Amino acid sequence: MRITDVISELKKKYPGKRILMNNRNNVTEILCETDPASLHASHSSVISVIDKTDKHFHEKTTETYKVLKGILTLFIEGKQVVLNEGESQVILPSQKHEAVGDETWVMCSSKPGWTHKDHHKVS
Numbered sequence: 001m002r003i004t005d006v007i008s009e010l011k012k013k014y015p016g017k018r019i020l021m022n023n024r025n026n027v028t029e030i031l032c033e034t035d036p037a038s039l040h041a042s043h044s045s046v047i048s049v050i051d052k053t054d055k056h057f058h059e060k061t062t063e064t065y066k067v068l069k070g071i072l073t074l075f076i077e078g079k080q081v082v083l084n085e086g087e088s089q090v091i092l093p094s095q096k097h098e099a100v101g102d103e104t105w106v107m108c109s110s111k112p113g114w115t116h117k118d119h120h121k122v123s
Helices: 005-012
Strands: 019-021 029-035 046-050 056-058 063-068 073-078 079-083 090-091 099-112 119-121
Touching: 005 019, 005 029, 005 046, 046 090, 056 099, 073 090, 079 090
Parallel strands: none
Antiparallel strands: 019 029, 029 046, 046 099, 056 119, 063 090, 063 099, 073 079, 073 099
């Protein structure tokens, strides 16, 4: 992933928004909190630039992934779903999922808002 270029583009498109990396030693996902749950618990949204996410699930949160740029391959409960630009997919609570892209830009909306406490990694 072109980390510096992605962060620069996110800063231009979303000035003042918090940018996070999933792992500083091996960055495979960069997140930009466009509407964080800290502002309201009912919902949140991020722009996620994805090469690969960790397999995980949420107990309470329903997520909607909408591809803004590129192609995203989702694995939901072991089933593969390929999304092109403009396409979206809803992921229900408790569904184990992961995503693979190539610097794929995704709007990820969560209801209720995403919290670290509700994010559970799966090995």
